[in-house]
Amino acid sequence: MAAPKKAQDPAQIIRLADRLSAMGTEPRLRIMQLLLSAHPEGLVVGDIGTELEIPSSTLSHHLEKLKNEQLVTVRREGTFLWYSANSEALEELLGFLYAECCTRNKAIEPQRIVCCK
Amino acid sequence: MAAPKKAQDPAQIIRLADRLSAMGTEPRLRIMQLLLSAHPEGLVVGDIGTELEIPSSTLSHHLEKLKNEQLVTVRREGTFLWYSANSEALEELLGFLYAECCTRNKAIEPQRIVCCK
DNA sequence: TCTATATTTCGATTACTATAGAAATATAGA
């Protein structure tokens, strides 16, 4: 069995950076937010576009980017493509940030993330 | 007193997206990681550059970007500029992601972030 | 097969973003 991925693993850092970047635009962050609110079924492309008022070709590019970074998954049902948030990728990302900020270092107290509000 | 910022606040989404984007390159994610490991004192620009092998002009641009997004703070001590991770901005970011994934929606179980590994 | 609808791909434009050498600026100390 391979050793667990460390935060210093160059490939992991690059993957995490790419995922942060993929979520780092307003339209795509809204897409992720919307898909999470419809988790785990997800939403059809057309409904995402209608909800967020994004032209279909633009939306298609954004979804492709999120898909390339494994932040979303797709399944086809007839003519429709259902996009869902990929909780595994989000877990890795959130786990990394949590570890860096709250565990490996003590920049943020855990209860400020976990309990409050 | 102003109402607490909701996740739907357009300005907050844009700010969070900009911060995700700012951390969304390998060099800048490494810078943040390094600054967190030296938190709260932070590090001098030259030491960051030496550690990560980034030319000074390139590093300066990366630091400027992180500073513009409030992800780092700077203080001068003589000739040296000390950069530190800004835990408040990181807390907002981590809090948002945690809420979207674990609280508002149930895409990830909290204990998968908080306890494991 | 023909039509309607869903989604992507094409093509083009525009605008950022990362990079880094060289020059400029800032501070401390002699």
Place this chain on the structure above:
DNA sequence: TCTATATTTCTATAGTAATCGAAATATAGA
């Protein structure tokens, strides 16, 4: 003031990314 060191700004280049209308493709159903 002069020098040394730290850091930024200038300048340029190359690559990447966001946008979206129009055309192409995919699927279902009549």
